[in-house]
Amino acid sequence: MGGGAESWSTQQLTEFLALVSSYGNAASALRGAAERAAEVLEAEVVAITRGGIVSAAIGYPDDAVPVGELMRLAGAPQTGRLTGLGPCRVLVVELEADEGGHVLVARAGDEEFTREEHDLLRGMARVLVMTLRMFHRQQLLERLSSLQRMIVRRAEPRDVLHAVVTGAAELIGDDVVTLHLLDPVDHRAAVLMASVGLDPVGKADTERTPVDEGLGGRAIAADRLVLSDKHAAMAAPVREEGRAVGSIVVASRRPGRRYSADDQEVLLAFAEHASLALTDARMVRTALHQAFHDPLTDLPNRALFVDRLELGISRVQRSKSKLAVLFLDVDRFKIINDSLGHAAGDELLREVSRRLVASIRPGDTAARFGGDEFAILLEDVEDQEAAEHVALRIIGALRAPLSIGGRDVFISASIGIAMDAGSAGDTIRDADLAMYRAKSEGKGRHAVFEPSMHVAVVERADLEADLQRVLERSELVLHFQPIVALGNRGIIGAEALVRWRHPTRGLVSPEAFIPLAEETQVMTDLGRWILTEACREVASWQNLRPLRLAVNISAVQLQAAETLAEDVAAALEASGLPPERLVLEITETALMRDVTETIACLRSLKELGVLLAVDDFGTGYSSLDRLRRFPIDMLKIDKAFIDDLGAGDATLSQAIIDLGASFDLQVVAEGVEHELQRQRLLELGCSYGQGYHFSRPMPAGELRALLEASPAPLPLPRRAA
């Protein structure tokens, strides 16, 4: 074959390796290897024998392999005749020295196999053995990973141990595998947990064995794999949390069976998996922790809190001590979460939980119920006052600025307090109700539960039912609060404010029913009614004076952008109010919910020609950058900042007015109640305002009368070009 010969066989081996390792399992690799050998050696017959059987044969129909003949030839190769082939030359090489396998090649005719072919076939056999070991290893890994899955899925320990022994038996290919664990009470004996290959008698004999006898006991004592000196057997220790608590024993009935390093490795792998399954008890405890703790803050969760509360209540009933539950809700958490992002929200909750824990005694329990709701269980409190004292301490602790994502965030929390109400559920509910009362009375406060709060809940339910019918019963009325030029107090516009004239409750304020309407989806219909009515009313005054109408748009309306645009267009058309006279007021919080969506919505409104105002400006966390992206025309300063103005603090009002000026936005001050505030606002550069100082909201008729009586109007302010 010339100079290429050496390279030829090397190349053939490389190709052979690539081929056999491309198969998915041992059986097809054997078949492919036989076929390849036949092609390369131009032989008609190739047979691979292993463990006393023909594993693959080429050159015969599948149902006509002369097994006996091939086995004989593999054991004692000779030149001769083969069934179906006639006179031929036969070449045999060993496959696995310790397994007695062979590769047999027969070629028709009388041409001898060359030395080179002989070497090549030997090389192929080596490659094949390597590949078969690889498959064996793969099979081992598959077995082990299925065991791991069982452990993770918390299969019964007995099933896992059974899978361990059957896996070891399959992979090591031996007759008997047993797994014993030390008797937890009497460590001198081991109890049979799982086995394969034992007959009933053998099973009875090994059900309980003294540890100081036998190979298994030796493996436990030595805490390592041990081989038997007398029999074909080996044993490996099984551990629980690192301590040997049992053993797996493998034994063979095959004469002359010796365990290779590979076999030992396999046994150790299975022993380790048995150990894993046992150590799982510890994992159960970990899982237990996870089941009862909030993953974000690692505080106890509601389930654990309730459990501890129940325990506490039963203790209280025995010892006559007192306990209290504090229900805490972070004020405006949703705004922070929406405007700063969820990661910041999470960070904030973690910081809140740290401050909470730092504010209570070690024996008390702080838990997170989910969202921004926390609960604190105070045991052995002297009285209600002591609980209130803790609440104040928590409120104080939360008041200090939090550094979230590199910026200072100011938060507050509302806390409801309830003393033991006889059951965990009732106590938590009471604290929850008290928290709502605290929130409704202004944020950053605490409230103690009173039975009357239950009445409030019932009332809310009634109100909700009535609200569903508010439109059909025509119970809504509009009031208008004038907006004035701060300089001359002339009325330049009015904000429409809805009131509910309830048949039994009287006039219900929007603060009481608008949030309810938003929750119950009545808001869309309600918003449409307000728009239509307000436009109709104000349009009818235009002959008296060209007034600007401000209408509040709820976050719920803003989310249904298309409907809102349609409603606005319809209201303008029906009333004939010029679009530039309509100002839609949207709260900063609502704007920040989904910036991209909101911008699209605002643009569609702007296309109608209306003006847009940001209501309650300064209460959210909107960045300047975001503000710049909104197509807005004016800012309304929240009443809280105007209140500060009266107290001498003009910092924030000044900032907002300057911001308006730099973005070319008109600024309207809300809640102006004193002359001093009016003057201060004028000094700061704010031109418009509304508030009790000028006029309270009034029915449409009253305002109309006022307009008819008042002097001639000033021209409407226009935005600078």
Add this chain to the structure above:
Amino acid sequence: MGDQSSATADPPAARQARWLGVGRSDHPDARSAGLHAADGALRGDDAKLVVVFCSDAYDLYELLAGVRERTGDVPLIGCSTAGELTTGGPGERSIVVTVLGGAGFTVSTRAAVTAPYSLREAGANVARAVHGVAGCEHRVLMLLSDGLAGDQQELVRGAYGVVGAQIPLVGGCAGDDLKLVRTFQLHDDRILSGAVVAAAIGSDAPLGIGVRHGWRRSGEPAVVTSSSRDRVLTLDHQPALDVYLDRLGAPPEARVPGPAFRQFTLMHPLGLARRRGEAQVRGIAGADFATRSLICIAPVPQGALTWFMDGDDASVLEATDAACSDALEALGDQPPLGMIAFDCSARRGILGSAIQAETDRLAQNAGGAPVAGFYTYGEIARTHGLSGFHNQTLVILAVG
């Protein structure tokens, strides 16, 4: 995926009657061509197998209907070709029908489509036709396949896995008059594509196979050091195209893409070294001049030892004689009933106008017996070892 037709022999008796007839027609009307060719081939009673080689220029349904009108439901296999041949010479746009008949023949046929199965599975499937000729003294499995459907050696491996070393494989890949678009295989009344059809032929008398290509080795062989299916990337660790051109001393005009290169490769295939007989030819379909690799007509296994081949009209014709004499040798002293030739369409390309000389040689070797054959897209012949797919080769089946 396959189906089977059988024509069983009468109980074996010494040397029962056997006959082989060949008919040909180039009648422009498909049905008439089918009728005439079948008429020509039906030399006796008790027809056992009809083998059709035809141009796909015909309306194959009409053509087949014409043949079947004469042969009835006698098992039929066949295929479209890149030209047909008989002792009368080579031809195109014609049909050649061979009929084997007489009690001394036993025949079983099968067909299988390759997709969605593998070629190997298809090969194994049709090879089960040999179960229908079990017990016959002399057997052969004739395969007519779609050479455009993939690696035909896989087909051979699949068939070998079923028939084993005892039964030789013979046949060829269907053609489509060198359009290389779609070939057809015929089985009884069906026209298939992307399929393989097979006839297991059992006979009282020997069946001989000859396989020769006539290419001569040139210079030293090289080891295929890198290849991927039909693409040879390196030879002796050097870019394959350069090694190929250098070793064969290609003239400058054949070293760049163009007709000169194509003609050069046609005359210089690769020859995979075999221990027995001639090197196994791998025709070169083209080259990737950017990567300097060779693209062959069939897979070239990495690690193979390959020769660079050389040939001319004389060597091609010498091979014709040699293939015939190899095939006829198996028949002993007995003259053949006829011969079936699977002749590579590339050989026809090499011989050009001298192609008539080849059919003359075939006729001469047949000694008056009929010869039927077609120009193929690849030849199948497994007589020893396992490799049974050839290129640019002539395969002869001599029927004793």
